[in-house]
Amino acid sequence: MKITLVTQYLEGHGGTERVISELINHDLKNSYQVLVPSSGKPEWLQWFNRQGGYSVKICHRKTEQEKRCFVIQNILTEKPAIVLCLEGKANKLASYVRKHYHLHFKIISWGHTSITDSKNFMKENIHYADYHLAISSGIKKQLIDFGVAPENVFLIFNPIQTDSNKIIARPKTESSFHAVFIGRILLDDQKNVRMLLHVLSKLPFKWLIDIFGQGKDLHAAQQMAHQLNIDQNIIWHGWTPNPWDQISEADCLLLCSTYEGFPMVVIEAVSHGLPVISTDCPTGPADIINAKNGILTPMNDQGAFVDACSKIYYLRNELDRHQIKKTAVKFDVQNYISKLQHIYAYVNTKKLAITS
Numbered sequence: 001m002k003i004t005l006v007t008q009y010l011e012g013h014g015g016t017e018r019v020i021s022e023l024i025n026h027d028l029k030n031s032y033q034v035l036v037p038s039s040g041k042p043e044w045l046q047w048f049n050r051q052g053g054y055s056v057k058i059c060h061r062k063t064e065q066e067k068r069c070f071v072i073q074n075i076l077t078e079k080p081a082i083v084l085c086l087e088g089k090a091n092k093l094a095s096y097v098r099k100h101y102h103l104h105f106k107i108i109s110w111g112h113t114s115i116t117d118s119k120n121f122m123k124e125n126i127h128y129a130d131y132h133l134a135i136s137s138g139i140k141k142q143l144i145d146f147g148v149a150p151e152n153v154f155l156i157f158n159p160i161q162t163d164s165n166k167i168i169a170r171p172k173t174e175s176s177f178h179a180v181f182i183g184r185i186l187l188d189d190q191k192n193v194r195m196l197l198h199v200l201s202k203l204p205f206k207w208l209i210d211i212f213g214q215g216k217d218l219h220a221a222q223q224m225a226h227q228l229n230i231d232q233n234i235i236w237h238g239w240t241p242n243p244w245d246q247i248s249e250a251d252c253l254l255l256c257s258t259y260e261g262f263p264m265v266v267i268e269a270v271s272h273g274l275p276v277i278s279t280d281c282p283t284g285p286a287d288i289i290n291a292k293n294g295i296l297t298p299m300n301d302q303g304a305f306v307d308a309c310s311k312i313y314y315l316r317n318e319l320d321r322h323q324i325k326k327t328a329v330k331f332d333v334q335n336y337i338s339k340l341q342h343i344y345a346y347v348n349t350k351k352l353a354i355t356s
Contacts, residue, residue, distance in 0.1 A: 001030045001344060004080040004105075006071055006090040008112075009038040014184065015158075015264030016086070016112045017044035022159045025050045026337045030344065033057070033078045037067040046241065072097055075105075081348055082106050084133075088125025095128040106130050106347050113190075114283045115142045117259035131347050133340075135262040138283025154343050157287065159336035160267040162328050167273040169249040170316050176206035177313040180250045180274070182243050182265045185215035192256040192279070193221050199256070199305045201228040205313060210235050210250070212243040244272060252277055252294070252312045256305065260284035270294070271328035273321030277308045288331075293324045 010017055021044060024032050032054040036042075039058050048054075059070040071090070075083065075097050083094040083105050094107045109129035126132075126146055132153045134140035140155050171178045179200075187194040200209060211234060218236075225231040240246060253269040255278040262284045269276050276294035278285040279301075289296050295311065297304040312319075 001082065001348065002033070002078060002080040003030050003082045003084055003344070004033045004035060004075055004078050005084045006035045006086065006094065007037070008087040008090070009040075010036055010042070010044065011040045011184075014044075018047065018264055019112070019158050020044070021047035022161070022333055023337075023340075024048060024054050026159070026333050027340065028053065029341055033074065033080065035059075035071055035074050037071060043239075043241065068093060076101060079103070080105050082108060082344060084108050084110050085129065086110055086112060088122050088128075091128035092125045104352060106350070106352070108133060108347065111135070111139060111261065113261040114259040114281075115139065115146070117282055130350075130352070131343075133343070136260075136283040136287050138286070139261065142283070156336065156339055156343070157331055158262045158264055158267065159333035160264070160271050160328055160331045162271050162325075162332045164271065166244070167321050167325060168244075168247055170319070170321065171249050171251060173317065176208055177203065177309065178250045179207065179209040179309070180212070180247060180253050180269075181209060181255070182212045182253070182268075183255070185211075185213050185218040185221050187217040187220055187224070190257055190259055191215070192258050193217065194224065195256040195279075195300065195302060195305070196254060197221065197224050197228060197230065199254075199302050199309070200233070201230050202302065202306050203309055204306075205310075207309075208233055208235070209254070210237060210247065212237045212240055212246075214239045244268060247272075247274075250274060251316055252309075254309075255279065255285065257281045257285075258299070262287065267328055267331050270324050271331075273325040275312055275319055275324060277305065277312060279305070288327075290327065293327045 034056040036058040059067050071093055085091045085094055091107060091109050107129045108131045110133045123146055132143050132148060134153050134155045135158050140153050143153050144150050183191050185193055225234055252275040257279055259281050266276050266288050270293045276289055278289055278296055279299050280286055280296040295308040297308050
């Protein structure tokens with residue numbers, strides 16, 4: 001089956017890019033045309049290892065009209081059975097192409113962030129899609145709350161390869177608390193690095209954190225760390241393609257997000273046996289984190305987050321990292337691909353009732 005995937009803006013090294021590469025690499029039953037209307041450095045292309053059966057096209061034009069024409073022309077050339085859309089405006093454009101050119105492909109939305117919390121999602125564009133892939137229970141509920149029929153929403157989460165034998169070791173008992181952060185460096189937006197730095201400054205014991213990532217607030221975050229007199233405890237690694245290769249021991253992963261879709265870094269952490277402390281933001285973390293693999297804390301509650309760090313630190317020898325790793329198995333990529341292939345087959349057999 002031919003599937004055209006229309007992406008949102010891709011920065012080149014995030015969780016969404018990782019999920020796309022996992023999909024393309026493992027769904028060998030279907031062929032993919034990946035259309036990227038806008039992109040930063042396409043570092044994520046190095047994650048593809050599939051031999052044939054897909055193409056990636058990146059639009060290097062700047063105007064919205066040029067990006068629109070880029071998508072339309074490539075859909076018309078490919079003539080896919082399904083158009084998979086990563087954001088609402090792609091749903092709307094795909095609906096226009098289908099109606100204007102009298103085509104019959106199905107439109108499936110595949111949003112990767114909380115609908116109610118994202119500043120870039122126009123909710124009215126939801127209904128241009130025929131079906132929806134929900135990557136978290138929270139997003140599924142949001143879609144239904146916005147009027148999407150429950151039978152047209154498929155909860156699929158996001159995939160992870162769980163066959164790695166690597167277990168990240170706990171630090172030696174006498175060592176300081178050793179945390180990890182992986183993500184974009186945004187002080188006050190989604191990743192809430194400001195809260196992370198304030199929490200670290202309040203820890204009542206020695207600590208060290210490895211921060212992997214880059215972003216528009218990197219310099220400001222480094223300045224804040226200096227002002228809080230904690231910069232000597234932070235190692236800023238910048239962006240690296242495979243940060244887990246550089247992590248041999250740690251106490252836990254820290255995530256202070258204000259919203260997520262389904263944070264891949266959390267699944268990656270538990271798949272390596274690493275506990276996670278995360279804010280219980282609207283969608284994502286609650287589907288992954290449980291009493292066996294980490295701690296969820298209330299939103300913007302620095303005290304609760306400090307207490308969670310203390311609990312992980314003082315009970316570090318009581319956490320079974322092999323059991324933590326097992327909690328990631330339900331997100332295994334092979335199970336994910338099998339489920340997605342069944343969804344494609346089901347959708348492809350349904351007749352369209354086009355009203356858009």
